Amino acid sequence: MSHLEFIEEKEKFSIAEVSRLTLVPKHTLRYWEDEVKILRPIRNSSGKRIYRKEDVETVFKIKNLLYNERYTIEGVKKYLIKDKKKSNASNNCQEHMPDSKFLQDIKSELKHILKLLRDI
Secondary structure, three states, X not given: OOHHHHHHHOOEEOHHHHHHHHOOOHHHHHHHXXXXXXXXXXXXXXXXEEEEHHHHHHHHHHHHHHHHOOOOHHHHHHHHHXXXXXXXXXXXXXXXXXXXXXXXXXXXXXXXXXXXXXXX
């Protein structure tokens, strides 16, 4: 079974599983968790780290940025924060942005109300 198949099958991973999948030592994962605040695995009732699929993807991103792209830890933080903001902004715009016709109608209605108020 390949790593990708293993990731697709599971929803939650222990730190040992993430370490084996990503070839990143457990102590390094804990360090990244402390330094890169975006990497936030949840904890179970006994306090053990539980990584979700998104967390595993983040570990792969961090590893790539540090080892292949030669970023510093500070650079990784900035990159991931900017990436997350961009992702959130694009999701928010697509989900919550009303169409321009709707906005034009509201603007027209507000102008009409303002004219009525001035005439009083």
